Amino acid sequence: xxxxxxxxxxxxxxxxxxxxxxxxxxxxxxxxxxxxxxxxxxxxxxxxxxxxxxxxxxxxxxxxxxxxxxxxxxxxxxxxxxxxxxxxxxxxxxxxxxxxxxxxxxxxxxxxxxxxxxxxxxxxxxxxxxxxxxxxxxxxxxxxxxxxxxxxxxxxxxxxxxxxxxxxxxxxxxxxxxxxxxxxxxxxxxxxxxxxxxxxxxxxxxxxxxxxxxxxxxxxxxxxxxxxxxxxxxxxxxxxxxxxxxxxxxxxxxxxxxxxxxxxxxxxxxxxxxxxxxxxxxxxxxxxxxxxxxxxxxxxxxxxxxxxxxxxxxxxxxxxxxxxxxxxxxxxxxxxxxxxxxxxxxxxxxxxxxxxxxxxxxxxxxxxxxxxxxxxxxxxxxxxxxxxxxxxxxxxxxxxxxxxxxxxxxxxxxxxxxxxxxxxxxxxxxxxxxxxxxxxxxxxxxxxxxxxxxxxxxxxxxxxxxxxxxxxxxxxxxxxxxxxxxxxxxxxxxxxxxxxxxxxxxxxxxxxxxxxxxxxxxxxxxxxxxxxxxxxxxxxxxxxxxxxxxxxxxxxxxxxxxxxxxxxxxx
Numbered sequence: 001x002x003x004x005x006x007x008x009x010x011x012x013x014x015x016x017x018x019x020x021x022x023x024x025x026x027x028x029x030x031x032x033x034x035x036x037x038x039x040x041x042x043x044x045x046x047x048x049x050x051x052x053x054x055x056x057x058x059x060x061x062x063x064x065x066x067x068x069x070x071x072x073x074x075x076x077x078x079x080x081x082x083x084x085x086x087x088x089x090x091x092x093x094x095x096x097x098x099x100x101x102x103x104x105x106x107x108x109x110x111x112x113x114x115x116x117x118x119x120x121x122x123x124x125x126x127x128x129x130x131x132x133x134x135x136x137x138x139x140x141x142x143x144x145x146x147x148x149x150x151x152x153x154x155x156x157x158x159x160x161x162x163x164x165x166x167x168x169x170x171x172x173x174x175x176x177x178x179x180x181x182x183x184x185x186x187x188x189x190x191x192x193x194x195x196x197x198x199x200x201x202x203x204x205x206x207x208x209x210x211x212x213x214x215x216x217x218x219x220x221x222x223x224x225x226x227x228x229x230x231x232x233x234x235x236x237x238x239x240x241x242x243x244x245x246x247x248x249x250x251x252x253x254x255x256x257x258x259x260x261x262x263x264x265x266x267x268x269x270x271x272x273x274x275x276x277x278x279x280x281x282x283x284x285x286x287x288x289x290x291x292x293x294x295x296x297x298x299x300x301x302x303x304x305x306x307x308x309x310x311x312x313x314x315x316x317x318x319x320x321x322x323x324x325x326x327x328x329x330x331x332x333x334x335x336x337x338x339x340x341x342x343x344x345x346x347x348x349x350x351x352x353x354x355x356x357x358x359x360x361x362x363x364x365x366x367x368x369x370x371x372x373x374x375x376x377x378x379x380x381x382x383x384x385x386x387x388x389x390x391x392x393x394x395x396x397x398x399x400x401x402x403x404x405x406x407x408x409x410x411x412x413x414x415x416x417x418x419x420x421x422x423x424x425x426x427x428x429x430x431x432x433x434x435x436x437x438x439x440x441x442x443x444x445x446x447x448x449x450x451x452x453x454x455x456x457x458x459x460x461x462x463x464x465x466x467x468x469x470x471x472x473x474x475x476x477x478x479x480x481x482x483x484x485x486x487x488x489x490x491x492x493x494x495x496x497x498x499x500x501x502x503x504x505x506x507x508x509x510x511x512x513x514x515x516x517x518x519x520x521x522x523x524x525x526x527x528x529x530x531x532x533x534x535x536x537x538x539x540x541x542x543x544x545x546x547x548x549x550x551x552x553x554x555x556x557x558x559x560x561x562x563x564x565x566x567x568x569x570x571x
Contacts, residue, residue: 021154021155023218024149024153024219025150026215027216027218028097028146028150028165028166029146029169030212031097031101031212031215031216032166032173033168033169034105034205034208034211034212035100035104035138035169036169036170036177037176037177037208038107038135038205039104039135039139039173040173040174040177041108041111041181041201041202041205042069044177044181045201046069048193048194049111049128049198053065053116053124053125053128057117057122057125065125068129068132068133069129069132074136074503074504074507074508075136075504076133076137077137077140078496078500078503078504079137080100080137080139080499081141081492081495081496081498082140082492083137083140083141084096084097084099084137084138084140084141084142084144085495085496086238086239086491086492087099087141088141088148089234089238089488089491092221092222092225092229093149093221093222094219094220096491097141097142097149098213099141100138100142101138101209102213103134103135104134105205105208105209105212105213107131107132108131108135108202109203109205110127112200112201112202112205113203114127143498145491145495146166146169147163147482147494148222148491148494149222150162150163150165150478151483152223152225157549159479159549160308160309160310160311160316160549161309162479163478163482164304164305164308164309164475164476164478165305167308167475168305170474171271171297175297175298175301177201178290178294180201180204182287182290184197224487224553225487235488238488238489238493241488243493243496248489248493251485251493252493253497254540254544254545255481255494255497255545256497256501257536257540258537258541258544258545259320259477259480259481259501259537259545260477260481260498260501261505262320262324262535262536262537262538262541263320263323263473263477264501264502264506264533265505265509265530266470266472266473266474267502268502269331269527270467271297271466271467271470273509273513274293274463275289275290276510276514277335277338278292280389280514281339281517282342282391282442283343283391283437283438283442284442284444285438285442285444288445291445292445292459292463295451295460295463296463296464296467297467299460300465300470300471301467301471303467303468303471303472303475304475305475306471306475307319307471307472307476308475308476310476311479311480315547316476316477316480316547316549317480317542317545317547319475320472320473320476320477320480320541321537321542323473324537324538324541325535325538326469326472328531328534328535328538331530332524334462334466335524335527337462338462338463339523341458342443342455343439343441345439345440346434346442349393351393352433353408353432353434355387355393355394355395355407355408355409355521356394356406356407356408357380357397357404357406357521358397358406359379359380359396359399359402359405359416360380360398360399360400360401363379363404364380364381364396365380365381366519367381367384367388367514367515367518368511368512368515369514370511370512378404379403379416379417380404380416382421383404383405383406383416384396384519386425387425387521388517388518388521390425390429393521393522394406394521396521403416404416404417406428408429408432409432412428443459477498480548481494483548483551484545484546487553509529509530512526513526516528
């Protein structure tokens with residue numbers, strides 16, 4: 001039986017992809033691209049949406065809305081994973097992720113036609129938040145369904161390659177959302193875009209929804225789930241079985257800490273933190289920043305398929321953990337090189353101009369503010385926040401009982417509690433040699449194909465390398481997660497660690513990194529967050545996560561040992 005099984009496995013490894021398998025991958029991937037497109041639109045247009053729906057309300061009300069919008073974007077996703085993961089393990093993969101795309105697409109379209117607060121009052125932001133929460137729940141169920149569905153259609157020995165197309169979807173969704181927003185802004189003009197043009201990207205989603213639903217209606221249920229249903233071995237209580245039994249819960253825990261957490265911070269660093277660092281720290285204008293990121297995504301995204309394919313040959317762990325390790329070892333030199341190229345005058349000021357905050361450290365806060373609603377009003381906090389937002393490197397000298405002051409190049413102390421502090425600080429920084437935000441040395445692109453200057457070439461190269469790190473850790477992750485869990489609880493089990501890892505470990509990265517920068521005064525100190533998480537994943541993954549590339553996902557044995565595929569099993 002073993003030799004017959006080996007022959008079957010060899011056949012699956014060498015045969016080309018069938019028409020039906022191409023349709024499965026296309027349907028799953030396109031639908032997931034559109035879901036990510038819908039989800040990213042809100043984040044990209046948050047400032048415009050806020051101005052139309054939240055700005056006229058008192059600060060306390062705005063803070064509640066901001067908190068709920070943040071929760072929808074990151075905190076709600078694991079709950080969507082539980083809700084739709086359970087549904088997927090009970091009734092099937094196909095119908096569940098058909099439901100998720102209907103919820104996501106309809107919610108996004110309604111945002112595009114939703115009257116503003118000027119028209120229907122406070123009902124507008126309340127409806128907007130409800131739609132955003134529905135988006136977060138739907139996204140929590142979409143990824144696990146798509147990855148599970150494709151993996152359960154894939155031939156043994158090619159799951160990494162097949163599921164890697166799902167992994168492209170998040171990057172493709174971001175890329176698509178940036179392009180649609182950019183071309184809409186160019187078509188209608190910036191003023192019209194702020195008033196009504198921002199609705200167009202949301203309205204476009206109805207076309208994408210129609211295409212996705214039509215394609216997914218043509219699909220069949222996954223063979224693994226059909227086989228399990230026919231044999232009556234499906235789970236009656238997927239959530240309690242997946243997380244209420246330690247033998248399964250520990251696998252989910254090791255998957256979270258030994259695979260997904262590191263993957264998440266490398267992904268968020270390579271795409272979102274790089275975007276934040278260029279724009280907020282290095283003061284590159286929004287158009288140039290978006291274009292540099294877009295080009296790096298275009299050049300580097302082929303790595304998803306390559307590393308998915310490679311993981312079928314050498315294993316999931318070496319690539320995912322290797323990507324985490326390489327990223328952790330090279331982030332500091334890469335981001336310093338990025339600074340030197342993107343804003344040479346600012347990088348020179350960082351190395352040559354000494355700035356000190358003299359204060360009693362016990363009177364300082366750790367400025368962690370993921371929702372944007374916290375207010376830090378102590379003099380020490382005001383001084384640190386002002387310097388961090390101005391991208392100033394500084395040190396902190398602790399003097400018990402001392403009032404917070406800023407000293408630049410050993411000059412006259414600037415009291416942080418002075419009513420003219422902001423003006424005095426800016427004047428002193430300029431006098432010492434800190435450049436203006438838009439100084440002539442800052443990289444600037446005049447159009448999308450303005451990429452052949454020395455600064456642009458180097459920056460796109462750095463950003464593409466960061467995207468390649470993303471593809472290393474993200475390309476094989478779907479196959480690795482699918483293979484860790486049995487069919488009966490697979491959708492539930494893989495979805496929760498994925499969305500906790502990406503929604504919480506990854507989603508909190510920009511806010512955590514900024515707080516670390518403000519705390520220490522080092523513009524690069526925030527990189528320690530992804531570095532430490534990535535190294536944690538390398539250690540835990542190395543010792544506690546099994547290699548799964550040879551595992552038979554049709555078998556319902558214990559997940560600790562690889563299985564031979566039965567000769568009677570069919571795709």
